[in-house]
Amino acid sequence: MTDFREIYHDGVVKRLVQFSIIWAVVGMLVGVWIAAELIWPGLDLGQFWLSFGRLRPLHTNGIIFGFGVSALMATAFYSVQRTSNVPLFMPRLAWICCYGWQVVVLAGGLSLLAGWTSTKEYAELEWPFDIAITILWVCFAVVFFGTIATRRIKPIYVSNWFYGALIIVIAMLHIVNNLALPVSLNKSYSIYAGAQDAVVQWWYGHNAVGFLLTGGFLGMLYYFLPKQANQPIWSYRLSVISFWAFTYTYIWAGPHHLHYSSVPEWVQSLAMVMSLILLAPSWATMINGIMTVSKAWRKLRVDPAMKFIVLALAFYGLATFEGPMMAIRSVNIVSHFTDWTIGHVHSGALGWNAMITYGTFYFMVPRMMGRELYSVRLANIHFWMALAGTMLYIIAMWGAGISQGLLWLSVDGIGELSYSFNDVMASMVPYYGLRLIAGIIFLIGTILMAYNLFRTMWGRHTVSVSPPDIVDEIHGTAHMPEPEPDFDGSTGREVPA
Amino acid sequence: MLVAVLHAPGTVFKEIAAGNTRVIGAVQRLTFLFILMPPIFSWIGSTYFGWRLGSNDPLYFDTTARVIISFFYADALILGYISTVLIARWMSKTYGGGKVATEKLFALFTVVVAPLCVASASHLYPQVFFNVLILIPAVMWSMTLLYRGLPIVMNIPPERGMLMSSSLVGWLLVAFVSLLGISAALWTYGFGPSLGV
Numbered sequence: 001m002t003d004f005r006e007i008y009h010d011g012v013v014k015r016l017v018q019f020s021i022i023w024a025v026v027g028m029l030v031g032v033w034i035a036a037e038l039i040w041p042g043l044d045l046g047q048f049w050l051s052f053g054r055l056r057p058l059h060t061n062g063i064i065f066g067f068g069v070s071a072l073m074a075t076a077f078y079s080v081q082r083t084s085n086v087p088l089f090m091p092r093l094a095w096i097c098c099y100g101w102q103v104v105v106l107a108g109g110l111s112l113l114a115g116w117t118s119t120k121e122y123a124e125l126e127w128p129f130d131i132a133i134t135i136l137w138v139c140f141a142v143v144f145f146g147t148i149a150t151r152r153i154k155p156i157y158v159s160n161w162f163y164g165a166l167i168i169v170i171a172m173l174h175i176v177n178n179l180a181l182p183v184s185l186n187k188s189y190s191i192y193a194g195a196q197d198a199v200v201q202w203w204y205g206h207n208a209v210g211f212l213l214t215g216g217f218l219g220m221l222y223y224f225l226p227k228q229a230n231q232p233i234w235s236y237r238l239s240v241i242s243f244w245a246f247t248y249t250y251i252w253a254g255p256h257h258l259h260y261s262s263v264p265e266w267v268q269s270l271a272m273v274m275s276l277i278l279l280a281p282s283w284a285t286m287i288n289g290i291m292t293v294s295k296a297w298r299k300l301r302v303d304p305a306m307k308f309i310v311l312a313l314a315f316y317g318l319a320t321f322e323g324p325m326m327a328i329r330s331v332n333i334v335s336h337f338t339d340w341t342i343g344h345v346h347s348g349a350l351g352w353n354a355m356i357t358y359g360t361f362y363f364m365v366p367r368m369m370g371r372e373l374y375s376v377r378l379a380n381i382h383f384w385m386a387l388a389g390t391m392l393y394i395i396a397m398w399g400a401g402i403s404q405g406l407l408w409l410s411v412d413g414i415g416e417l418s419y420s421f422n423d424v425m426a427s428m429v430p431y432y433g434l435r436l437i438a439g440i441i442f443l444i445g446t447i448l449m450a451y452n453l454f455r456t457m458w459g460r461h462t463v464s465v466s467p468p469d470i471v472d473e474i475h476g477t478a479h480m481p482e483p484e485p486d487f488d489g490s491t492g493r494e495v496p497a
Numbered sequence: 498m499l500v501a502v503l504h505a506p507g508t509v510f511k512e513i514a515a516g517n518t519r520v521i522g523a524v525q526r527l528t529f530l531f532i533l534m535p536p537i538f539s540w541i542g543s544t545y546f547g548w549r550l551g552s553n554d555p556l557y558f559d560t561t562a563r564v565i566i567s568f569f570y571a572d573a574l575i576l577g578y579i580s581t582v583l584i585a586r587w588m589s590k591t592y593g594g595g596k597v598a599t600e601k602l603f604a605l606f607t608v609v610v611a612p613l614c615v616a617s618a619s620h621l622y623p624q625v626f627f628n629v630l631i632l633i634p635a636v637m638w639s640m641t642l643l644y645r646g647l648p649i650v651m652n653i654p655p656e657r658g659m660l661m662s663s664s665l666v667g668w669l670l671v672a673f674v675s676l677l678g679i680s681a682a683l684w685t686y687g688f689g690p691s692l693g694v
Binding site: 286290291293294297298300301307310311313314315317318321322325326328330331333334335340388391392395396398399402403405406407409410411415417418427430431434 | 550554556591592625626628629630632633637654656659660663664666667670671674675677678680681684685686690691692693694
């Protein structure tokens with residue numbers, strides 16, 4: 001029987017949600033600024049720290065590590081307690097993890113502005129930050145796996161498999177890719193060289209997308225979708241099969257970033273084939289999600305969060321189809337080094353990652369705070385702005401990417417390039433204008449959400465929630481996350497178990 | 498009927514839902530016109546103005562290349578149209594629509610694509626940014642018609658219609674991006690613009 005003096009540690013979850021929202025606004029604001037710089041280069045005001053080369057990694061690191069990882073830590077801590085029926089293991093360590101992570105993201109961001117960089121994409125932070133990240137990641141792992149180790153339900157719910165894979169694989173990628181020889185406080189050199197360095201970097205880069213931006217957020221989906229829909233996952237068996245297929249397949253796909261390079265051709269072909277195979281587990285998850293949500297259509301009337309989840313699934317389907325397609329060598333030769341890639345990344349980042357996170361926050365915050373969402377109307381306006389911004393962004397980048405691909409590959413009668421790089425870039429300005437408008441629309445929507453959620457949290461502590469009294473502690477089901485009290489104080493036991 | 502489809506689509510949706518065979522027949526006759534419009538406009542535009550990708554010199558193609566491009570374009574539209582109807586029919590059970598007559602679905606999607614097909618007149622001047630600028634509002638309009646019309650024709654609650662429409666939007670985005678990918682692969686293999694690959 002449960003000791004009812006125990007309560008879930010939701011304070012740290014609330015704080016991580018707040019940080020995540022702040023990083024979302026900051027990261028997207030920087031994104032909008034650099035989108036404007038591509039049209040008006042003078043916006044760097046002659047300052048090195050405002051140049052595109054320094055702000056761009058600030059944008060990607062702020063979004064991935066600030067917004068994304070804070071959201072993943074928040075949702076992992078929230079859901080692992082409820083799927084294990086125990087409070088967090090070592091809650092003080094969870095708080096260290098929470099604040100330590102924000103310090104690293106903030107200081108790391110400032111170091112990027114100062115010009116400290118390893119020059120590895122998505123791994124630009126220099127060695128002191130890499131070590132700090134490793135320590136904090138181990139803290140995250142101890143809290144998460146410690147909670148699972150002390151669980152009162154024997155099966156481990158599928159969302160925890162995804163969060164677990166996120167923690168283990170990102171640790172492996174981060175350590176291996178960042179092995180370097182420091183020469184000073186702010187400079188180090190990778191221990192790999194040449195093509196080997198490129199292969200390791202894109203093994204890291206692509207799997208950061210795979211296990212953080214896909215796998216981690218799938219953990220979020222598998223817990224919060226059935227909770228929001230008030231339905232069990234359509235096929236639990238399919239979710240477990242797709243987890244193992246996803247985990248096995250993703251790790252091979254990285255070299256598709258290196259098509260037509262000095263990397264051996266068989267490595268490129270292998271990556272292409274594994275990328276195509278990856279479509280199967282990705283779409284298995286999408287179908288599982290769509291079938292689960294299809295039974296919960298009545299919730300759409302009252303729950304703005306559901307709309308975000310529905311659209312997130314549609315964009316997940318798009319992004320996970322487009323990626324393998326762009327990994328085909330004959331398509332990649334046109335699409336690589338063009339804005340088509342940027343559009344693809346943002347159909348995933350805005351359409352999938354941001355939408356699923358927004359939907360989750362709209363669900364989680366009112367429940368944690370024990371009060372209704374401050375404004376459902378604002379959330380609905382946010383939804384349409386997010387959709388419009390995402391659509392406009394990817395359509396503009398499709399147009400820009402196709403044009404760039406064709407122009408760069410055009411040759412004249414004697415085999416010389418028809419267009420110079422400058423000519424091609426100058427012709428991109430109209431598309432960049434559309435992209436800027438799209439980014440501003442999306443950013444305004446995010447600011448509306450920030451206002452809405454901070455007003456919901458304003459002046460309140462999280463409600464105290466105890467683990468439910470589990471009669472059959474050994475054979476508790478893994479098919480449905482355990483219910484917790486709703487914001488009206490009811491037990492929530494009407495949720496099917 | 499063309500004016501009714503563009504000006505009062507709500508009424509047309511209700512007539513289709515009611516099974517008005519005269520309206521369904523008239524809308525279906527428009528399908529042929531709608532599918533032919535984009536490739537014909539594209540043919541005329543590429544013949545007289547060339548593809549304008551943003552740089553100074555337009556790309557002109559010989560007659561064979563233009564025939565192949567227009568032929569594949571028409572094929573892709575026909576394939577996309579029929580597959581969308583079949584997928585909607587397949588999905589209808591999941592979203593509570595039961596067995597909806599296929600001719601109703603064909604009529605529904607003809608109304609939905611009407612703004613896009615009319616806006617494809619922008620292909621007459623195949624400057625990519627000009628086309629993007631004209632087609633974006635048309636895409637938004639078509640999406641609105643899908644979200645609005647589908648629950649009426651399927652006779653399901655708007656919320657279920659929203660879910661099914663979103664699934665179809667997912668499919669349509671995938672179909673469109675497939676078209677981009679197939680085009681890029683065909684260009685690489687020598688069909689269409691001459692590339693240095």
